[in-house]
Amino acid sequence: MKRWMHSEVLFQVVRKRWFQHIIFWCALFGLMVIPESSRMSLQTRITHAWIYLSTVAVAVYAHFFLWDRFLVRRRYALYAGGLVVTLVSVGYAEHRITAALFGEWGNLLASVMSLAFFLVFTSAIRLAKAGIRQQMEFQEIKAKQLHTELELLRAQINPHFLFNTLNNLYAMAQGEKDSATADAIARLSHLMRYVIYDSNVERIELNREIEQIRSYIELQKLRYSEDDDIRISMDVSGDTSRPVIAPMLLIPFVENAFKHGISLKQPSRILIRLEVTEGGIHFSIKNTIPRTRMETMNGEAALGLKNVRRRLELLYPGAHRLSAGESEGFFTVTLQLTIP
Numbered sequence: 001m002k003r004w005m006h007s008e009v010l011f012q013v014v015r016k017r018w019f020q021h022i023i024f025w026c027a028l029f030g031l032m033v034i035p036e037s038s039r040m041s042l043q044t045r046i047t048h049a050w051i052y053l054s055t056v057a058v059a060v061y062a063h064f065f066l067w068d069r070f071l072v073r074r075r076y077a078l079y080a081g082g083l084v085v086t087l088v089s090v091g092y093a094e095h096r097i098t099a100a101l102f103g104e105w106g107n108l109l110a111s112v113m114s115l116a117f118f119l120v121f122t123s124a125i126r127l128a129k130a131g132i133r134q135q136m137e138f139q140e141i142k143a144k145q146l147h148t149e150l151e152l153l154r155a156q157i158n159p160h161f162l163f164n165t166l167n168n169l170y171a172m173a174q175g176e177k178d179s180a181t182a183d184a185i186a187r188l189s190h191l192m193r194y195v196i197y198d199s200n201v202e203r204i205e206l207n208r209e210i211e212q213i214r215s216y217i218e219l220q221k222l223r224y225s226e227d228d229d230i231r232i233s234m235d236v237s238g239d240t241s242r243p244v245i246a247p248m249l250l251i252p253f254v255e256n257a258f259k260h261g262i263s264l265k266q267p268s269r270i271l272i273r274l275e276v277t278e279g280g281i282h283f284s285i286k287n288t289i290p291r292t293r294m295e296t297m298n299g300e301a302a303l304g305l306k307n308v309r310r311r312l313e314l315l316y317p318g319a320h321r322l323s324a325g326e327s328e329g330f331f332t333v334t335l336q337l338t339i340p
Contacts, residue, residue, distance in 0.1 A: 051094065059119060062082075083119075091115050146314055168220065190212070206242075206244065206276070216254060216255070220262075232270045252305070253333050256305060262287075262290075281337040283337070286330045
């Protein structure tokens with residue numbers, strides 16, 4: 001525990017900007033002092049490096065001040081003037097101090113050019129760090145936005161699903177009183193638990209999603225009598241125990257088919273097929289389109305599937321293919337999902 005706390009403290013210190021700046025200047029100081037020179041003693045090298053890096057540091061931090069005060073605000077004339085004054089004045093000061101201590105004047109232009117090199121070098125480092133920081137912040141913001149959007153989409157799907165089912169149960173309870181009501185309530189209880197609690201995870205076993213689809217279908221069947229010409233089939237093949245998918249991913253397709261595809265005035269069909277392969281999942285659902293809704297079916301169904309389509313784009317980018325459309329009296333939705 002103590003070791004972890006010490007590591008955490010050390011990590012926090014390393015992340016501090018002032019600590020990184022100290023390491024930078026110490027590294028430069030070492031590079032100037034460590035190499036041996038036949039003309040200079042160790043003490044001379046230390047003194048010379050200290051004077052040179054001190055003046056360089058003054059120029060660098062003065063330049064950062066000009067950068068933040070003028071360049072960022074696009075006051076280019078003030079920035080350029082301040083930069084020239086900084087280079088000349090600091091270069092001249094370094095030139096005079098070196099001459100006073102070591103008795104040699106050297107080259108003033110060389111001192112200014114050396115300072116200019118360090119300003120370019122440190123500016124490049126600052127721009128690189130700013131770019132990395134901006135990219136990290138962008139990724140963090142993007143991740144938060146995606147998480148928020150997914151939660152909003154899920155929040156829109158769940159209540160819609162529950163209210164539709166509750167309305168169906170209410171209509172059934174008013175029409176007849178029998179033991180089927182108890183079974184329906186039990187199924188609804190399981191569905192509510194799945195929607196409200198179990199679906200608050202990133203992935204769930206495909207078997208559980210299939211189980212809830214079957215429960216939803218049984219609940220819907222209670223709305224119809226044996227005399228109604230309504231046929232519903234669900235064909236599942238492959239090993240459904242292995243894959244995991246995002247919860248509440250397939251049920252909205254089934255809900256949409258019941259909402260738009262069932263009519264008591266004409267034969268109605270809902271055909272569901274789910275196949276698990278080595279590469280992933282192939283899911284398709286077809287429902288008849290009532291004659292009275294032929295013209296509006298495509299638009300309404302597309303609107304109902306909008307949230308599911310967006311969830312797929314966020315959760316399975318580049319790993320899904322979703323198609324939906326009307327053909328020969330049927331509205332068909334096909335989903336191909338790649339699962340590693």
